[in-house]
Amino acid sequence: GQQLNQSPQSMFIQEGEDVSMNCTSSSIFNTWLWYKQEPGEGPVLLIALYKAGELTSNGRLTAQFGITRKDSFLNISASIPSDVGIYFCAGHPSGGSYIPTFGRGTSLIVHP
Amino acid sequence: NAGVMQNPRHLVRRRGQEARLRCSPMKGHSHVYWYRQLPEEGLKFMVYLQKENIIDESGMPKERFSAEFPKEGPSILRIQQVVRGDSAAYFCASSLVGSYNEQFFGPGTRLTVL
Numbered sequence: 769g770q771q772l773n774q775s776p777q778s779m780f781i782q783e784g785e786d787v788s789m790n791c792t793s794s795s796i797f798n799t800w801l802w803y804k805q806e807p808g809e810g811p812v813l814l815i816a817l818y819k820a821g822e823l824t825s826n827g828r829l830t831a832q833f834g835i836t837r838k839d840s841f842l843n844i845s846a847s848i849p850s851d852v853g854i855y856f857c858a859g860h861p862s863g864g865s866y867i868p869t870f871g872r873g874t875s876l877i878v879h880p
Numbered sequence: 881n882a883g884v885m886q887n888p889r890h891l892v893r894r895r896g897q898e899a900r901l902r903c904s905p906m907k908g909h910s911h912v913y914w915y916r917q918l919p920e921e922g923l924k925f926m927v928y929l930q931k932e933n934i935i936d937e938s939g940m941p942k943e944r945f946s947a948e949f950p951k952e953g954p955s956i957l958r959i960q961q962v963v964r965g966d967s968a969a970y971f972c973a974s975s976l977v978g979s980y981n982e983q984f985f986g987p988g989t990r991l992t993v994l
Contacts, residue, residue, distance in 0.1 A: 810988050813984065813985075818981070856923070858922075
């Protein structure tokens with residue numbers, strides 16, 4: 769099946785620092801999604817991207833749909849302790865699949 | 881709270897018993913998806929249902945697992961004769977018709993098989 773490579777696997781940062789993570793695929797995707805999952809909870813949709821080159825913000829979060837349609841990036845500016853969690857990328861491969869493929873997640877720890 | 885509801889949140893079963901996981905979608909959503917998550921892994925698709933209809937069950941094991949979404953009531957994921965390898969977090973998501981891109985997830989059921 770489809771594989772999404774998400775990196776880094778984990779990040780340990782100081783409060784106030786900016787964070788960048790990315791997701792790459794070997795094939796073209798029509799949609800990129802970024803979710804955040806906190807311990808003991810389900811994933812929460814942060815940002816959805818639908819067009820190549822699209823740059824979308826949600827507060828301190830900004831995500832981009834790569835021009836090649838094979839990657840996406842998520843940036844968090846001025847991190848705060850409540851940003852802690854696991855961030856998952858997900859995407860819908862071209863061909864009209866309604867089932868998203870998920871990356872393995874980036875675990876973010878923010879030190880106050 | 882009009883979010884996706886799942887119960888129980890935690891379920892402990894002994895090998896060979898049955899596990900029933902329930903999911904009530906968000907109000908107005910008629911599509912339900914079930915996913916399984918192992919520790920430090922992403923979510924793996926299992927099954928996609930509409931009311932009274934299974935759309936895609938390509939991710940669900942052929943044996944012991946079944947799912948339904950009746951006309952009335954929650955969607956049920958049923959695991960018969962559970963084994964230790966079934967221990968995982970099971971998440972349900974729901975979406976509006978035609979909005980599969982934006983699925984809203986429930987809090988999950990953590991299944992532990994002893």
